[in-house]
Amino acid sequence: MTLQAADAARQRVLADERRARIVAELDAEPGGLDASELGRRLGLHANTIRWHLGILGDAGLVSSKPETRSTPGRPRILYRPGTRLRSAENDEYRLLASVLADTLSREDRGVDACEQAGRAWGADLVGGRERCSGTEVEQVVGLLAAQGFEPEADQLAITMHRCPFHDLAEVAPEIVCTVHRGLISGALEELGSPLTVAALDVFPRPNVCVARLAPRPLGA
Numbered sequence: 679m680t681l682q683a684a685d686a687a688r689q690r691v692l693a694d695e696r697r698a699r700i701v702a703e704l705d706a707e708p709g710g711l712d713a714s715e716l717g718r719r720l721g722l723h724a725n726t727i728r729w730h731l732g733i734l735g736d737a738g739l740v741s742s743k744p745e746t747r748s749t750p751g752r753p754r755i756l757y758r759p760g761t762r763l764r765s766a767e768n769d770e771y772r773l774l775a776s777v778l779a780d781t782l783s784r785e786d787r788g789v790d791a792c793e794q795a796g797r798a799w800g801a802d803l804v805g806g807r808e809r810c811s812g813t814e815v816e817q818v819v820g821l822l823a824a825q826g827f828e829p830e831a832d833q834l835a836i837t838m839h840r841c842p843f844h845d846l847a848e849v850a851p852e853i854v855c856t857v858h859r860g861l862i863s864g865a866l867e868e869l870g871s872p873l874t875v876a877a878l879d880v881f882p883r884p885n886v887c888v889a890r891l892a893p894r895p896l897g898a
Contacts, residue, residue, distance in 0.1 A: 691737040696720065697730050701739060701759065710743070710756030713828075713839075728828055728839045729885055731757055735826070735840075744823040755823050775843075779850035792853050796860020797867070804868040814871035815891070821865055827858075834873070834891040836862065841887060851880050855887065862889050 692698045699720055704711060713731065717724040734740035741760040744753040782788035803821050812820075815831050822829040828839040838858075841847050847854040855878055863874045876892035 688737065688739065691733060691739060694730070696722065696726075697734055700727070700730055700734065704740065704757055704759050708758075710745075710758045712745075712754040712756055716757070725839065725883075725886075731828075732840045732844070732885065735760070742823075742826065742828070744820055753820060753823065755828055775846055776849065779846060779853040782853050783850055789852055789856050792856040793860035793863075796857035796862075797864030798860075799857070800861040800864030800866075801868040803861075804865050814866055814869040815873065817869055818862060818865045818871075822862070836889040836891065838887045838889070840885060844885065847880070855880050858887070859889065866891075867894070 692701065700716055703716060703719055711719075713724045713727045716722075716731075717727045720727070731740055731742070735742065738760045740757050742755050742757050745756050746753070782792060785791070800818075800821070803825075804817075815836070819829045819831050819836060822836070822838065826840060826842040830837050830839070841854075841858075843854050859875045859878045866873050866875075872893050873891045874894040875889050877890040879888040879890065882888060
């Protein structure tokens with residue numbers, strides 16, 4: 679992407695006054711802000727803020743990271759200014775991912791293979807991360823946050839407010855969402871939790887997915 683094209687892309691994203699104000703607020707807070715605080719400052723609902731943050735994040739204008747904390751509990755997701763604009767190379771990878779997802783969806787055991795791949799991914803993430811305090815579900819929420827899902831847990835449900843693979847999930851949910859279901863189940867199992875994903879509600883609301891947890895069946 680040329681400098682001229684990058685600047686044009688930046689201007690298109692920031693043409694919305696609300697997104698421009700979000701970036702301005704983040705520029706003024708080096709430590710970062712969460713969606714709730716941004717919503718309070720701009721007078722917008724946190725879900726609306728998250729939607730705009732997703733667009734800004736895709737453009738490389740905003741980055742996110744779980745808050746570092748030493749006490750138990752779900753860490754806040756803090757947003758800071760970003761610097762990278764999405765390049766044409768990302769579009770090429772998206773096309774390749776679409777072709778592969780379509781191919782898998784046509785295979786007899788393609789969906790099962792995707793869930794197993796997701797489980798392996800979840801187990802690897804747990805194995806490569808320093809164990810922290812908190813319940814197994816809270817730790818999985820931290821893993822999902824680090825992957826960009828903007829999750830929050832409420833008893834036996836994990837609500838994800840952003841899908842890093844949203845475009846692909848819309849056209850091939852049986853592949854992408856199955857991988858994510860496996861990711862959560864695999865991470866929970868690796869952490870020794872008795873819970874697993876019993877159901878995954880895909881986009882019950884715009885840009886939102888909900889993983890419903892339940893005790894893992896005996897012998898599973």
